[in-house]
Structure formats: C-alpha cells, structure tokens
Amino acid sequence: MSTIVVNPHITDAEWEVMRVVWANGRVTSKEIISILKEKMDWKPATIKTLLGRLVEKGVLNTEQEGRKFIYTTNIEEKEAVGNYTDDIFNRICRKNVGNVVGSIIEDHVLSFDDIQRLEEILEMKKAFAVEEVDCQCTEGQCECHLHHHGG
Amino acid sequence: MSTIVVNPHITDAEWEVMRVVWANGRVTSKEIISILKEKMDWKPATIKTLLGRLVEKGVLNTEQEGRKFIYTTNIEEKEAVGNYTDDIFNRICRKNVGNVVGSIIEDHVLSFDDIQRLEEILEMKKAFAVEEVDCQCTEGQCECHLHHHGG
DNA sequence: CATTTACGTTTACGCATGTAGACAATAAGG
DNA sequence: CCTTATTGTCTACATGCGTAAACGTAAATG
Structure with a gap:
C-alpha cells in the first residue's frame, strides 16, 4: 500500500476548505459548509465544487459512510505550508x-x-x-x- | 509628489521579470530578454507581454529614452516579498x-x-x-x- | 411506495495567467 | 527617402480559478 502523494497546488479558495479538514480530521461537506458560512460568503455549491476539485487532485480522500461522504486529507498542513514557504524562498x-x-x-x-x-x-x-x-x-x-x- | 503604490499581485512569470528589474535598476526589454533567455524557455514576445502587464498594473514604470523604453520598478523587492510572506501567515x-x-x-x-x-x-x-x-x-x-x- | 431532502456531479462562465504570434511605429542605415 | 531592424501593442488561446446553478441519485419521511 504505497500512498503516492505528489505536490498539487492548493489555491486560496481551496485552502479555506483544507483548513477545516486539517482542523477537524474527518468532516462532511455539510460541516465544512457550516463552518465557512460566515467567513466566506459562499454558496454551498461553491464549497462542493472546491471539494470535488480537491478530491480530483488527490488532496482529499472520500469514504462513503451511509449516504454521505467523509472527507479526509492526504496532505498534512505542515507539508502544504512547507510547499508554500518553499515557493517564497525560491523567489529570492x-x-x-x-x-x-x-x-x-x-x-x-x-x-x-x-x-x-x-x-x-x-x-x-x-x-x-x-x-x-x-x-x-x-x-x-x-x-x-x-x-x-x-x- | 505622492507616489501611490498599491499592492498588485505579481504572478510567478512576472516575478522572474521583476527580479531582473530589481537586480539591475534600469533595464530595457532587450536586457531582460537576454538575461532570462536561458533560465526561462520563453520567446521574446512572452517577456514583452509580461512587461506590458506589469506596466499596466503599475508595478513597473517606463521612460522612453530614444527609441527604447527603460523599465524601472515602483515596488521594491522587500515590499513584494513582504506581501508574499504575509499571504502565508494569513493562511495559518x-x-x-x-x-x-x-x-x-x-x-x-x-x-x-x-x-x-x-x-x-x-x-x-x-x-x-x-x-x-x-x-x-x-x-x-x-x-x-x-x-x-x-x- | 411516493415525495421531499440532501449530497455529489456536471456544466457554466468570466477573469487571470502562461505563452506567443501578428502588427504597428519608429529609429537606423544605406 | 526607402528599407530594415527593433521594440512596444494588440490579439489569441488554452488552462486555472472563483463562483455557482442545474441535475441526478439515493436516503429519509410520511
């Protein structure tokens, strides 16, 4: 079982979603939507799109549990932050x-x-x-x- | 003389150009093209586009000198780097x-x-x-x- | 079992970005 | 003065991203 994790780019909007996943571990879209409701002025559909893209990129996993999906991360926050900081230091x-x-x-x-x-x-x-x-x-x-x- | 400098986003490709301007102060497109020739596999037209966008955004200035233009920066490297680092620390x-x-x-x-x-x-x-x-x-x-x- | 609800997927669309060709204007050179 | 070379501008186009509606499907509920 080799989990190949590459280094996909997490965009600004996606990052907001990722923070929720990183902070909570196992979350449903519903929880994410609820948590981001106030901070981001997003329609639920927007978050669903972002979740779809993150899954597609391999950043998030889904496990179906009953009718809903549980999202979990494939990339730790530390790693994502590291990639981001590397970007800066490659620019100078x-x-x-x-x-x-x-x-x-x-x-x-x-x-x-x-x-x-x-x-x-x-x-x-x-x-x-x-x-x-x-x-x-x-x-x-x-x-x-x-x-x-x-x- | 109030130089209003906002905080426009400098993209990855644009950053390559900016580094040349920051390092050299007053440069022509020709010099930039020559310096980036090997590092970036770009056609001269690509750099011209980037220069145009940077000028449009107010990041670069142009002074016409004879037939060619001299490009100078409106935003210091330190400031641009600062904006970039702020981005990270707003994500955590x-x-x-x-x-x-x-x-x-x-x-x-x-x-x-x-x-x-x-x-x-x-x-x-x-x-x-x-x-x-x-x-x-x-x-x-x-x-x-x-x-x-x-x- | 039919209906409503919830959730993921598909489609959409405008702007940004990377990349670059085509074109225009102007200076240099013959 | 006409040709050529140089350099900026305009146009182009695919992909990424932010944002979201529409749709399909399956579960919950009556």
Whole structure:
C-alpha cells in the first residue's frame, strides 16, 4: 500500500476548505459548509465544487459512510505550508533568506516559548552555518553578481 | 509628489521579470530578454507581454529614452516579498507562526551573521513576547478551539 | 411506495495567467 | 527617402480559478 502523494497546488479558495479538514480530521461537506458560512460568503455549491476539485487532485480522500461522504486529507498542513514557504524562498536570493526570516519575526507576535524554541534552533544551526551563503540565482536576477561585471 | 503604490499581485512569470528589474535598476526589454533567455524557455514576445502587464498594473514604470523604453520598478523587492510572506501567515493560525518560522530556519542555510542578527531580533522580541499567542482563526479552521466543544 | 431532502456531479462562465504570434511605429542605415 | 531592424501593442488561446446553478441519485419521511 504505497500512498503516492505528489505536490498539487492548493489555491486560496481551496485552502479555506483544507483548513477545516486539517482542523477537524474527518468532516462532511455539510460541516465544512457550516463552518465557512460566515467567513466566506459562499454558496454551498461553491464549497462542493472546491471539494470535488480537491478530491480530483488527490488532496482529499472520500469514504462513503451511509449516504454521505467523509472527507479526509492526504496532505498534512505542515507539508502544504512547507510547499508554500518553499515557493517564497525560491523567489529570492539565498543570501537574503536570513533577512526575510528576520522581517517575518519582526512582523509577528511570538510567545516566550516560541522565542526560546527559535533560539534553540539557531543554536543548532550554528554547527552548520557558513561564512557566506551561496547565491544560486541566475546572473542578472540578483545583485550578488554585480561586482562580476563592474556596474 | 505622492507616489501611490498599491499592492498588485505579481504572478510567478512576472516575478522572474521583476527580479531582473530589481537586480539591475534600469533595464530595457532587450536586457531582460537576454538575461532570462536561458533560465526561462520563453520567446521574446512572452517577456514583452509580461512587461506590458506589469506596466499596466503599475508595478513597473517606463521612460522612453530614444527609441527604447527603460523599465524601472515602483515596488521594491522587500515590499513584494513582504506581501508574499504575509499571504502565508494569513493562511495559518497565529499560534503556529513560531513553528513555521522554525521550520524555515531549519530548512535553509544561514551564515554566522544571519544567525547573530536573528538572535538579536529575538532578543528584542522578548520585550513584546506574550505568554500565549492569540488565535484569530475562524472557529473550525484551526485546532485551538477544539476544547471549546469537546470533540 | 411516493415525495421531499440532501449530497455529489456536471456544466457554466468570466477573469487571470502562461505563452506567443501578428502588427504597428519608429529609429537606423544605406 | 526607402528599407530594415527593433521594440512596444494588440490579439489569441488554452488552462486555472472563483463562483455557482442545474441535475441526478439515493436516503429519509410520511
């Protein structure tokens, strides 16, 4: 039984549905519709479409239970979030990752525990830190190469 | 002179073009086409379309210089990246921001300087840290509320 | 058993996006 | 001045996405 899980794109609208599935584990369309009723100004049909697409893409599973279907996820939230964050960091120069992380931290509220955990992670990262991060950008797509052709 | 800069969406393809503009400041379409020639398997026409759309959206400026146009950005990279990162953090529970940042750090190479800078930022954040981050999710979209209705 | 209700599937449609050819205008060169 | 090359604009088209109505089918209910 090999569950092949690829990396399908979860769109904005679909993500709203996925959050409900991730938070609740086993849900019916009815529950999802009810939970999203207020936040999203969607007709039930809209959610049904999204569910259909998510099943089609293999992001969600269905098990028929009596007359209704139970939806479960094939992709954990952590994984989906990871894919999403990877997208960002593929859009910037690697040399810049530290700065972007810095900005993220500055812009968000953290708990004491969060901070402590992050400090621990940083402590561990020191063992693998480099003098200068390697720029992997195509020449002309980041400033790192500027000194190569004297601008 | 008030430069009103909104927050238009920069698509994946457009981003490739923007990176060239951000890295080089003042560029012609010819330069962009040349820089992206190998990385993206695009016909020159494709880049022209993207440039047109970016100008239309107000992301890029054009100044006519002789026969050709010089493209310059209206939106700094940092800002665009910020918009992008905000998207992610709007997709997850605030309580989870710390963990996501932790994963990002774990997954990327950092320099000693990066780590030190991040440590400094964390140090400063301690002054504003909270005991527990406030969950702002719609009920049913994250696990924080689970204990409210005993599931 | 007939009717109503609930739920998934099919169809629909406009706008965004990736990709690019065709066309127009203008500068350069002969 | 006419031809050619260059560069921006217009048009095109398939697919993805947001949004939703219509439809079919099966379960619940009377």
